[in-house]
Amino acid sequence: MAKQPKYLSLNGKVVPYEDARIHILSPAAKYGAGVFEGIRGYWNDDQEEMYIFRLKEHLDRLQFSMKVQRIADCPSSELLTEKLIEVLHANKFRETVHIRMTVYVDGDGDQGALGPMGYAIAALPRPLPEAVRKGVTAQISSWTRIADNSVPARVKCNANYINGRLASMQAKADGYDASIILNSRGKVAEGPGMCFFMVRDGVPVTPSATNDILESVTRTTLIEIFEEYMGLKTVERDVDRTELYDAEEAFYCGTGWEITPILSVDRLPVGKGAVGPVTRKLQEHYFNIVLGKVKDHAAWRHPVFGKAKRARAAE
Ligand SMILES: Cc1ncc(COP(=O)(O)O)c(C=O)c1O
Numbered sequence: 001m002a003k004q005p006k007y008l009s010l011n012g013k014v015v016p017y018e019d020a021r022i023h024i025l026s027p028a029a030k031y032g033a034g035v036f037e038g039i040r041g042y043w044n045d046d047q048e049e050m051y052i053f054r055l056k057e058h059l060d061r062l063q064f065s066m067k068v069q070r071i072a073d074c075p076s077s078e079l080l081t082e083k084l085i086e087v088l089h090a091n092k093f094r095e096t097v098h099i100r101m102t103v104y105v106d107g108d109g110d111q112g113a114l115g116p117m118g119y120a121i122a123a124l125p126r127p128l129p130e131a132v133r134k135g136v137t138a139q140i141s142s143w144t145r146i147a148d149n150s151v152p153a154r155v156k157c158n159a160n161y162i163n164g165r166l167a168s169m170q171a172k173a174d175g176y177d178a179s180i181i182l183n184s185r186g187k188v189a190e191g192p193g194m195c196f197f198m199v200r201d202g203v204p205v206t207p208s209a210t211n212d213i214l215e216s217v218t219r220t221t222l223i224e225i226f227e228e229y230m231g232l233k234t235v236e237r238d239v240d241r242t243e244l245y246d247a248e249e250a251f252y253c254g255t256g257w258e259i260t261p262i263l264s265v266d267r268l269p270v271g272k273g274a275v276g277p278v279t280r281k282l283q284e285h286y287f288n289i290v291l292g293k294v295k296d297h298a299a300w301r302h303p304v305f306g307k308a309k310r311a312r313a314a315e
Pocket residue numbers: 038164190191192193194195213214215216217218219253254255256
């Protein structure tokens with residue numbers, strides 16, 4: 001169980017963690033009628049600063065999700081940013097956190113209810129997962145990825161996540177760490193909560209945006225990092241299942257999964273069955289950037305305690 005913070009933000013107010021509740025008959029609880037973002041706040045100990053990674057891109061995607069879900073009176077990105085910073089300050093975090101920003105349909109409405117809207121922002125301490133260093137085993141799930149014309153994966157809606165949950169539970173029951181889900185055309189889509197990359201013949205490859213994937217912020221970031229720092233151009237295309245058995249390297253990516261190497265698929269080793277050199281190099285560049293260890297891409301990092309730190313220095 002994740003370490004709980006002291007406070008979270010509910011409908012614009014900082015409240016004790018235990019006091020953030022919704023009604024059991026709300027469309028959010030009944031149907032999963034809500035949208036959300038998972039965002040990281042990376043703590044840099046040397047600079048005594050937390051950097052929120054690509055906040056603008058996450059807020060833009062949240063606005064898109066709210067639009068498609070036709071949520072009434074959507075909170076603005078400016079308001080959500082202000083409330084996020086407020087709750088991070090209230091908790092006085094000095095560690096890396098995973099932020100969950102949710103906009104949901106409250107009240108006791110039916111399935112078609114558009115509002116009233118509620119919103120909550122929580123940040124939970126989350127250190128670097130072991131799996132990022134060591135890698136995981138993966139299974140091709142027997143569940144099919146939700147399709148764009150039924151439950152669109154591009155929209156980060158709470159209810160979507162039952163699909164990934166089924167796949168995750170199957171993987172665990174079958175003795176794997178994680179799963180890879182194929183879409184209705186039988187092509188590789190993504191994992192539950194993360195996108196997929198492989199390196200084949202030295203080239204990074206990832207399923208294209210029309211393969212029933214969430215258009216991941218991390219995926220876009222890695223495509224840029226590959227090109228800028230490693231001179232590798234990513235190919236976005238359909239990916240067949242058997243290509244995974246032939247790849248030199250493979251990894252998951254996402255805000256929560258960061259860059260998690262995949263060591264085997266269906267118990268067939270990926271490459272040498274160990275973390276590959278391309279994945280390791282990519283991780284190095286990625287963590288340098290998200291943690292603010294290098295000056296590059298400063299616009300991707302939203303500092304949280306800048307003012308507080310300056311004030312402390314002046315005391
Ligand atoms: C289904 C799914 N795919 C991919 C991702 C990765 O997206 P991002 O990099 O924006 O976190 C996520 C969320 O982390 C997700 O929930």
